[in-house]
Amino acid sequence: MTDNRKRTKFYFAALSLMAILLFILDIVLGSVSISIKDIFGVFFSPDKVESHISNIIINFRLPRACVALITGIALSVSGLQMQTVFRNPLADPYILGVSSGAGLGVALFLLGSSVFSIVLPAFVSKFCIASAAFTGSALTLFLVLIVSIRIRDIMTVLIFGIMFSGAATAIVGLLQYMSSESALKTFVVWTLGNLGSATFDEIRVMFALTLAGLMIVVFSIKKLNVLLLGDVYAQTVGINLKLTRTVIFISTSLLTGQVVAFCGPIGFIGIAVPHIARMLFRRADHRILIPACILSGANIMLLCDIVSQLPGSNTVLPINIVVAFVGIPVIIRIILSNKKIIN
């Protein structure tokens, strides 16, 4: 028991420290290297920092690092919730169809406006993409909630989510087939994810929604723990299953919906990070796993962002490509270690 507590404390301290370091490193590294002195200079003695450097820090690197932090936290925590609720190690934040719904919204807007040859100014179009994504994911959630209130069996809800994703993907495919080349490219780029496009106002919105989602999670910790044992045990210790599920679904869509709206459908983090947290802390208790996911998610997303900027070069890789290279080995490991349990 003491051994376990020591381990927990050690990893919490190490991960917190690493998150701070990676956050600073994420600002330092990029096409232009910036000295740590300048980073602190921007906040404490702005007049001593060259204006183009402070411009890069304040308008590009800092917002980007904040977005990486927020998305890493939001996706990891909602991934953990979904893995617990569906009792499936391969569940992710998008299992309810949130990203497919958002994708459908964005495709309808981007590809639809191209079909009708409507041209919008860039900032209007960016706002519309975010709204379309958020509306799409909110509508999906609404549908899933209706199903989950009427259907007791969680596996049926899961199948419904997958079927809805399939239908949305088919409609998106149809829209892609009919749309212009430029609209198609904008859509494809959206699906690759982008941490660098959010403005400070948008970051405020992301922060607020993430905070709201996390608050709900914190108040669901006890219920999530019992849900690990399955629906029957959860009910017989006194849980109202439908209400609990509804609350958790709302929190997941707040956390995931804002990421998809402002950064696109960023994959793998939501599946992989909860497993990394479990591997490090070796506990199933959500009182430990939730902060563990927050810290691990922040670290990994910051790391992915640093890698995606290919420090020293002028190229930036789409975040989803980097995230896939980090996520896939973890998922393979899960499958292999699960096999060990079954045999």
Add this chain to the structure above:
Amino acid sequence: MNPHSIEIENLSLGYMDSLRAKREIFPPFSTAADKSQLIALAGRNGVGKSTFLRTLTGLQRIFTGNIYINGKASATLSRKDYADLMSFVSTETVRVMHLKVFDLVAMGRYTYTDLFGSLSVNDEKIIVDSLKMVGMSDFAWRNVSELSDGERQRAMIARALVQDTPIMILDEPTAFLDIPNKYEIILLLKNLTRTKSKTIIFATHDLNIALMLADKIWLMTNGKMYEGTPSELMQTSAFDEMLAGTKLKMENGEIKFK
């Protein structure tokens, strides 16, 4: 007079089929369970034991009839009320990675702990005591996924124990266990009915154990619920009815070929 722990009144079992038509699988019966009784629920596969237990625990709506738990009509009870009155051990095997036995057992304290599930000194003492009672003290910080079937069953019973309810219901707690473990688990349950005055109902296929240790047997045969003490039931044709259509018969409490 005190109400029965559980009173069952004209309860029939059944379900709604896909066309929303009612399908009865077991005709109405009435019975009761009291404090300090160990009741074995026996019957062949598919006769409706699990449906009965699901109805009893409120996981499934009553088909027709009434159930009163400590005198209260079951339809008026919330999930929380149920959790205060009865704990349940299902046949489901819990396999959660990195879940410690202690954490598993602690989940039984759900209704007692605060919003975040923090355990008080008293909660911890109850968990430690329950682990001791089922002989699992040395396993508190082991992973549930590493336990043997017998050890896991004990852990699940400890989880039900810390819920501290007057009634405990177990669905086939002795399935998958070797013979000594089967006896030990049921002796443990019997002991709980004596020391803690609990009402314990368990579904089982181990007729020998039921006849030897249960205070009362509920035997579900094709279309009839028999009830009585083991010796009372032996006087009736209940077991012959249960074995009807097979090459087996009951003779002096043992099953033999005809």
